[in-house]
Amino acid sequence: MGEWQGRTAVITGGGRGFGKAFAEALCARGAHAVLVDLDGQAGEQAAAELALRQLSAQALQGDVADEARMAEVMELAAARNGGIDLLINNAGLHSDEYGQPTRILGLAKIRRLFDVNVMGTVTCTLAAIPHMQGRAGANVVNIASMAAHLCGSAYGVSKLAVSGLTITFASELGGEGIRVNAISPGMIMTETIKAELPPATMDFVRRGQALKTDGAETDIVAAMLYRSGNGARFVTGETLRVTGGMGAGI
Numbered sequence: 001m002g003e004w005q006g007r008t009a010v011i012t013g014g015g016r017g018f019g020k021a022f023a024e025a026l027c028a029r030g031a032h033a034v035l036v037d038l039d040g041q042a043g044e045q046a047a048a049e050l051a052l053r054q055l056s057a058q059a060l061q062g063d064v065a066d067e068a069r070m071a072e073v074m075e076l077a078a079a080r081n082g083g084i085d086l087l088i089n090n091a092g093l094h095s096d097e098y099g100q101p102t103r104i105l106g107l108a109k110i111r112r113l114f115d116v117n118v119m120g121t122v123t124c125t126l127a128a129i130p131h132m133q134g135r136a137g138a139n140v141v142n143i144a145s146m147a148a149h150l151c152g153s154a155y156g157v158s159k160l161a162v163s164g165l166t167i168t169f170a171s172e173l174g175g176e177g178i179r180v181n182a183i184s185p186g187m188i189m190t191e192t193i194k195a196e197l198p199p200a201t202m203d204f205v206r207r208g209q210a211l212k213t214d215g216a217e218t219d220i221v222a223a224m225l226y227r228s229g230n231g232a233r234f235v236t237g238e239t240l241r242v243t244g245g246m247g248a249g250i
């Protein structure tokens with residue numbers, strides 16, 4: 001029996017991109033995946049694809065910034081196996097639109113950016129904690145971004161907050177044995193990035209990488225499996241950069 005057999009993983013933004021890839025990897029290892037997505041159709045479709053492969057998944061529509069709905073979502077997710085073993089705070093507003101200068105982005109979009117990326121992480125974590133307590137190996141993985149380490153945009157600052165909250169929650173929950181870690185992906189070729197990021201921006205990022213190859217979803221899945229698994233049982237409060245060496249520094 002693998003370490004994920006019979007365990008429940010809640011993945012926000014599970015309908016596409018990293019979230020869908022995380023769900024596939026965890027289900028293939030025996031976990032039950034709960035795909036939470038604002039886009040209910042994308043979540044349902046991703047869960048149906050997993051079910052076709054005899055994997056255990058369910059989709060729940062919801063906005064990570066909606067406190068009442070996230071309380072319901074965590075309750076429903078916990079019902080399956082008596083609790084939640086892994087929460088991946090992955091849903092986020094990003095890509096070219098949210099990397100724009102603050103004056104162009106404007107207050108309404110900046111508020112929504114922080115509401116989803118920052119408060120979404122807080123909301124889902126607080127809603128999940130009661131269902132994670134007392135479960136051996138229970139942990140949280142937050143998806144930050146390389147942009148957090150550059151702070152060149154409001155998006156980057158929202159992800160810096162995600163990295164900071166990782167330390168806050170790690171120290172608050174460590175006494176109960178719940179680990180909290182983050183991953184900062186560099187430019188990774190998800191469908192959204194391929195469709196939305198202008199070629200000039202892609203080339204700019206590639207020039208900043210030490211490795212002259214593109215990042216793939218499998219690179220982030222591998223980091224997630226390490227961070228959430230027993231191999232990282234003594235690791236908490238850390239943000240792991242998976243960027244091809246972009247902006248490498250101390």
Ligand SMILES: NC(=O)c1ccc[n+]([C@@H]2O[C@H](COP(=O)([O-])OP(=O)(O)OC[C@H]3O[C@@H](n4cnc5c(N)ncnc54)[C@H](O)[C@@H]3O)[C@@H](O)[C@H]2O)c1
Nearest residue numbers: 013015017018037038063064091092094145187188190192
């Ligand atoms: N792809 C990259 O290169 C990259 C790099 C660094 C960080 N990230 C981060 O990784 C995460 C996932 O990236 P991706 O490329 O897979 O994204 P994506 O845009 O392909 O998918 C994100 C999913 O989240 C869902 N979502 C958005 N807002 C939501 C909300 N309020 N509540 C619930 N669901 C919501 C969307 O419907 C979508 O299905 C994001 O947090 C992003 O900031 C991505």
